[in-house]
Amino acid sequence: MNHPRDxxxxxxxxxxxxGLNTPDTSTSHLDAxxxxxxxxxxxxxxxxxxPEATELDDMGKTRDDTSIDSxxxxxxxxxxxxxxxxxxxxxxxxxxxxxxxxxxxxxxFVFFCAVFTALGGLLFGYxxxxxxxxxxxxxxxxRIGRIADGVPSAGFWKxxxxxxxxxxxxxxxxxxxxxxxxxxxRYSIVVAVCIFTVGxxxxxxxxxxxxxxxxxxxxxxxxxxxxMVAPLYISEISPPEIRGALLVLEEFAIVTGIVIAFWITYGxxxxxxxxxxxxxxxxxxxxxxxxxxxxxxxxxxxxxxxxKGRNAEALKSLIRIRGLPADDKRVQAEFFDIKxxxxxxxxxxxxxxxxxxxxxxxxxxxxxxxxxxxxxxxxDLFGAKCWKRTQAAAGMMFFQQFVGINALxxxxxxxxxxxxxxxxxxxxxxxVLNVTQLVGVSTSIFTMDWLGRKxxxxxxxxxxxxxxxxxxxxxGAYSDNWPAHKAEGWVSAGFLFFYMLSFGASWxxxxxxxxxxxxxxxxxxxxxxxxxxxNWLMNFIIGLITPPLVENTNYxxxxxxxxxxxxxxxxxxxxxxxxxxxxxxxMDHVFGDNSAEEDRRRRERVEGExxxxx
Numbered sequence: 001m002n003h004p005r006d007x008x009x010x011x012x013x014x015x016x017x018x019g020l021n022t023p024d025t026s027t028s029h030l031d032a033x034x035x036x037x038x039x040x041x042x043x044x045x046x047x048x049x050x051p052e053a054t055e056l057d058d059m060g061k062t063r064d065d066t067s068i069d070s071x072x073x074x075x076x077x078x079x080x081x082x083x084x085x086x087x088x089x090x091x092x093x094x095x096x097x098x099x100x101x102x103x104x105x106x107x108x109f110v111f112f113c114a115v116f117t118a119l120g121g122l123l124f125g126y127x128x129x130x131x132x133x134x135x136x137x138x139x140x141x142x143r144i145g146r147i148a149d150g151v152p153s154a155g156f157w158k159x160x161x162x163x164x165x166x167x168x169x170x171x172x173x174x175x176x177x178x179x180x181x182x183x184x185x186r187y188s189i190v191v192a193v194c195i196f197t198v199g200x201x202x203x204x205x206x207x208x209x210x211x212x213x214x215x216x217x218x219x220x221x222x223x224x225x226x227x228m229v230a231p232l233y234i235s236e237i238s239p240p241e242i243r244g245a246l247l248v249l250e251e252f253a254i255v256t257g258i259v260i261a262f263w264i265t266y267g268x269x270x271x272x273x274x275x276x277x278x279x280x281x282x283x284x285x286x287x288x289x290x291x292x293x294x295x296x297x298x299x300x301x302x303x304x305x306x307x308k309g310r311n312a313e314a315l316k317s318l319i320r321i322r323g324l325p326a327d328d329k330r331v332q333a334e335f336f337d338i339k340x341x342x343x344x345x346x347x348x349x350x351x352x353x354x355x356x357x358x359x360x361x362x363x364x365x366x367x368x369x370x371x372x373x374x375x376x377x378x379x380d381l382f383g384a385k386c387w388k389r390t391q392a393a394a395g396m397m398f399f400q401q402f403v404g405i406n407a408l409x410x411x412x413x414x415x416x417x418x419x420x421x422x423x424x425x426x427x428x429x430x431x432v433l434n435v436t437q438l439v440g441v442s443t444s445i446f447t448m449d450w451l452g453r454k455x456x457x458x459x460x461x462x463x464x465x466x467x468x469x470x471x472x473x474x475x476g477a478y479s480d481n482w483p484a485h486k487a488e489g490w491v492s493a494g495f496l497f498f499y500m501l502s503f504g505a506s507w508x509x510x511x512x513x514x515x516x517x518x519x520x521x522x523x524x525x526x527x528x529x530x531x532x533x534x535n536w537l538m539n540f541i542i543g544l545i546t547p548p549l550v551e552n553t554n555y556x557x558x559x560x561x562x563x564x565x566x567x568x569x570x571x572x573x574x575x576x577x578x579x580x581x582x583x584x585x586x587m588d589h590v591f592g593d594n595s596a597e598e599d600r601r602r603r604e605r606v607e608g609e610x611x612x613x614x
Contacts, residue, residue, distance in 0.1 A: 094330045096239040096322065099449035099581065103242040109323055113298055114234045114246040118253040119291040120189065120226030121512075123196060123284060125257025127223055129434070130280045131162060133265035133427070140277040146209045157209065163540055164213050168199075168220025169227065170536040176225040177529030178374065185233040185301050192229065193292035196222025197285055204281040228532040232525060235516035236301040237321050240583045244448030247513030248441065254512075255438045255504065262431045302335075303521055303584070306342045314338070334583070336610065338521075341585040344606045345522035349373075352380065378526055386523060388591050392575050393515035393531035396457075399568040400511040401538035403464050404561025405503055406546050408471075408496055409433070416493065429493070436497045440504020452580040453510050454572060460506020461569035467499035468562035476555035507568070511535070517579050518587050 097106035147158040199219025206212035305314035356373040478485040519527035
């Protein structure tokens with residue numbers, strides 16, 4: 001890797017300290033949508049003008065201006081010259097540190113931002129876990145009598161109440177993609193928290209079934225939005241060496257929320273009166289409020305800022321996140337890669353959908369063309385050049401639900417009950433089961449960037465397949481008389497814990513991490529929205545079919561899910577590409593999307609325009 005060339009050394013005059021190539025800096029704070037319609041492409045150097053015009057290179061183009069104020073270094077401003085690679089940008093990269101836990105310690109600010117953002121996952125898990133105990137509380141059933149045992153169609157109304165959160169989350173996740181692209185990942189988190197808080201408040205004050213169901217839908221919408229944008233934000237601020245470990249925090253927070261909710265409701269069930277179930281609903285507002293307020297102090301995603309042409313702010317954000325000076329070669333290399341990828345995607349978008357742009361337009365000026373471009377951008381996810389990524393992201397979420405996690409969670413209380421355990425011990429063991437999943441998730445913090453995503457998924461599929469087959473055999477042979485076969489019952493329970501450990505270490509965290517890594521910058525928000533919405537839709541379907549499947553087929557349900565575990569193994573081997581240690585800008589190479597000569601020439605041209613060499 002060549003050393004950067006300081007543009008201040010060969011420029012007749014210093015560049016504006018705002019980092020923007022326009023003499024008027026009064027609009028530097030505006031988003032792309034707020035810029036004048038005749039503004040130049042924000043991702044290409046602007047034309048020189050005025051007394052502060054920047055130096056032109058030998059091709060007659062202005063150098064890309066990424067200067068920033070650097071008061072902390074004692075300089076008026078620093079120039080970040082593009083890193084010149086010996087080949088493609090992914091072939092030469094200096095790391096920010098080692099992978100795994102050591103790398104996390106080397107990046108404390110990124111870790112703090114990721115942990116804080118993962119509070120969205122905590123809300124997700126808490127809201128799911130809190131209902132499992134509340135639905136059987138006598139105090140709750142006294143108020144919401146429609147789902148009590150013995151009431152006609154009680155099972156349907158209970159299923160609908162439970163499923164409303166998944167339906168709301170599906171719609172929330174699907175719509176969060178364009179919102180995160182429009183107003184930023186950071187502000188879209190705040191919007192999601194506001195919606196979630198309204199839903200939680202309505203659940204706390206619910207007086208009948210209709211109000212509670214509506215509140216669950218509203219709260220679910222906010223949860224779906226958070227479940228989509230949290231891993232998206234984490235992926236865009238993380239160094240590649242520890243991105244997998246930090247993305248595990250989303251699943252870790254989800255399971256932590258489930259565990260916390262379980263033990264809170266386990267305690268409040270002994271309270272008299274309606275606060276036994278209203279209090280758990282009220283408590284979930286507190287971490288939501290903390291997330292909403294704290295998010296306002298988090299840095300913007302540098303990749304989102306570059307996509308909006310706000311390069312100076314993007315560089316400041318990157319420097320803050322990495323905790324390194326502006327002239328650090330790794331910061332320069334990453335910033336160059338981000339700009340090159342953003343420009344490449346912008347050029348490709350105009351080439352694919354040129355009919356949406358008028359001559360000289362950087363963005364469509366009319367509402368109809370903007371809407372058309374938005375719809376066409378969604379269709380790009382299913383085009384030939386992105387289909388492999390879309391099927392990998394959506395397929396991973398599909399299999400996460402169809403490997404049978406909900407089936408075992410559903411059957412575990414029944415199994416514990418038939419073993420002769422009392423009600424309190426049944427609840428305690430169910431709580432320990434969730435803790436076992438949390439232990440499994442914890443291991444992936446160390447293994448995600450060591451073994452890799454694909455390896456974890458394949459070994460997880462094998463472990464879950466074995467657990468399903470053993471449980472199916474024992475249930476089929478001894479379920480008619482568990483009291484006489486307590487040893488076999490405990491073996492079944494043991495494999496329940498083994499399954500939860502295997503799932504928590506593999507198919508629990510990886511599907512939340514992987515989609516946020518693989519999509520190009522122009523489609524990342526929409527791609528993650530599709531994958532997250534797939535998860536919620538499959539969750540909704542599995543929630544509907546699992547109870548009758550287990551009830552009507554006995555051990556056949558576990559054979560059914562064992563087959564899906566085997567299919568997940570084969571699908572992972574075929575359709576999942578390894579991403580450990582790669583930057584987000586290297587995913588074209590990982591998926592082979594840039595193999596065509598046309599794409600290769602386009603990348604070289606963009607890198608040349610930004611100052612890199614071929």
